[in-house]
Amino acid sequence: MITICIISLLVSSVTSQLTHGQTRVLYESFDPPTLNTSLWNYGYPWGTYYTHRANTNQRLVRVTQDGYLNLTAIKERSITLGVMTEFGPLDIDFSSGAVNTNGKFCMKNGFIDITLRVPPTESTWPAVFLVPEDSGRVPMLTIMEAFDSRSRYAYGFKYTNSKGEVEEQNFIADNKQTSDNLHRYGLDWGYDQITWYYDDKWVNTVTKSDELKQVDSLCLVIGLGVGGKAQASTINAAEYPSVMSVDLLEVWRPKYDGFYKFRNVQTGLLLEIDSASHDWSASVLQWHDNGGDWQKWHVQYAGHGQFRLITGHSRFGLDNPGSGVADGTKLIQYPYHSGNNQLWKLQIVDESKPDIVQLINVYTIGNADTPKLVSVPENDTSAGVQLHLWRDMNSDLQKWQMIRL
Numbered sequence: 534m535i536t537i538c539i540i541s542l543l544v545s546s547v548t549s550q551l552t553h554g555q556t557r558v559l560y561e562s563f564d565p566p567t568l569n570t571s572l573w574n575y576g577y578p579w580g581t582y583y584t585h586r587a588n589t590n591q592r593l594v595r596v597t598q599d600g601y602l603n604l605t606a607i608k609e610r611s612i613t614l615g616v617m618t619e620f621g622p623l624d625i626d627f628s629s630g631a632v633n634t635n636g637k638f639c640m641k642n643g644f645i646d647i648t649l650r651v652p653p654t655e656s657t658w659p660a661v662f663l664v665p666e667d668s669g670r671v672p673m674l675t676i677m678e679a680f681d682s683r684s685r686y687a688y689g690f691k692y693t694n695s696k697g698e699v700e701e702q703n704f705i706a707d708n709k710q711t712s713d714n715l716h717r718y719g720l721d722w723g724y725d726q727i728t729w730y731y732d733d734k735w736v737n738t739v740t741k742s743d744e745l746k747q748v749d750s751l752c753l754v755i756g757l758g759v760g761g762k763a764q765a766s767t768i769n770a771a772e773y774p775s776v777m778s779v780d781l782l783e784v785w786r787p788k789y790d791g792f793y794k795f796r797n798v799q800t801g802l803l804l805e806i807d808s809a810s811h812d813w814s815a816s817v818l819q820w821h822d823n824g825g826d827w828q829k830w831h832v833q834y835a836g837h838g839q840f841r842l843i844t845g846h847s848r849f850g851l852d853n854p855g856s857g858v859a860d861g862t863k864l865i866q867y868p869y870h871s872g873n874n875q876l877w878k879l880q881i882v883d884e885s886k887p888d889i890v891q892l893i894n895v896y897t898i899g900n901a902d903t904p905k906l907v908s909v910p911e912n913d914t915s916a917g918v919q920l921h922l923w924r925d926m927n928s929d930l931q932k933w934q935m936i937r938l
């Protein structure tokens with residue numbers, strides 16, 4: 534009992550780090566008796582088969598009494614068809630299950646966590662991925678797929694490059710058991726980078742700002758393939774039926790996304806750029822609300838529960854110059870380069886006032902004696918004063934009301 538409590542505490546504390554600044558928008562635990570068809574469609578968004586040897590069939594998708602989504606692959610021909618795939622010509626001589634959320638639940642940016650058990654049969658190809666709502670297959674974000682050994686899995690990103698060619702980045706996560714038990718596969722999707730997790734542990738981060746910019750809303754697919762990418766593993770029909778079980782799917786989305794004004798709780802003045810400057814290193818001040826674009830901030834989810842704040846007029850980022858760690862480090866705008874000194878945690882101080890936040894510089898978390906907040910200097914709270922970083926004094930001079938535009 535005690536052990537169980539400790540484990541669940543650990544898991545939830547890691548998860549709350551990963552989902553800081555986000556709201557859970559989906560909790561699907563596959564409760565019996567039937568699949569929730571307000572959320573799920575059967576098959577793939579584009580039809581019943583894909584680049585493997587199984588035709589999918591609603592009959593092979595089951596929500597079990599104990600609350601799993603079971604997808605079962607069997608040696609049974611349900612279609613007389615072969616397909617030409619990137620893995621060569623394939624005869625579709627098996628049947629299996631797949632589900633997707635096309636047109637029912639699609640998203641951009643946030644954190645997805647899925648708990649599942651991969652079938653032990655190495656010739657199956659279980660996969661969880663995200664594809665566009667128009668039934669296209671590019672861009673595609675793959676959360677996990679297993680197509681050979683069950684002690685590793687693959688993940689990746691498929692996109693169109695600047696020359697208009699489809700390009701893929703695929704990775705293997707080695708020494709990760711997939712079929713022995715249920716495991717969690719996480720994907721953290723920020724505006725310029727994606728991070729994969731296995732059982733809440735970091736696996737890899739890929740930064741692709743130009744490519745991720747073209748990615749619009751994506752919808753989820755969970756499928757159990759046979760052969761195809763798994764064709765290197767010979768198919769032994771005696772190993773079928775083979776079952777993939779999904780226990781839980783959770784999705785979080787950023788709490789903040791879009792343009793905001795930041796009004797200081799004590800002074801009532803707005804976070805702005807001095808004289809609407811377009812200069813690198815121009816000062817960040819507080820000033821009276823005048824409707825200027827230099828008082829509007831584009832808040833975008835960067836991943837890891839962190840955000841960037843981009844000015845409306847110059848498109849520069851709110852920046853802690855030189856990654857300062859001292860109290861009194863003065864704030865500027867600077868071209869955005871994905872530095873931790875340009876990333877911010879938006880910390881709600883009082884849950885009853887969720888629009889009021891502290892702006893914590895990410896670089897100072899762990900690098901300074903204590904994390905530093907965007908603050909109006911205590912000794913000069915006048916309009917026009919340059920804002921600085923200061924340790925948390927539980928002062929209203931360090932609290933900002935976010936006004937959505």
Ligand SMILES: *[C@@H]1O[C@H](CO)[C@@H](O)[C@H](O)[C@H]1NC(C)=O
Nearest residue numbers: 559564569570571572573638
């Ligand atoms: C089915 O899914 C919809 C959409 O996510 C959700 O609103 C509803 O509560 C779900 N129903 C059940 C019984 O879980």
Ligand SMILES: *[C@@H]1O[C@H](CO)[C@@H](O)[C@H](O)[C@H]1NC(C)=O
Nearest residue numbers: 597598601603650776777778
């Ligand atoms: C669901 O799949 C698991 C294997 O992952 C299996 O043990 C269980 O019997 C299946 N449940 C049903 C009702 O088929």
Ligand SMILES: *[C@@H]1O[C@H](CO)[C@@H](O)[C@H](O)[C@H]1NC(C)=O
Nearest residue numbers: 860861910911912913914921
């Ligand atoms: C306020 O304190 C800072 C040091 O934190 C100092 O540089 C500045 O001169 C002081 N301003 C006034 C008006 O006293």
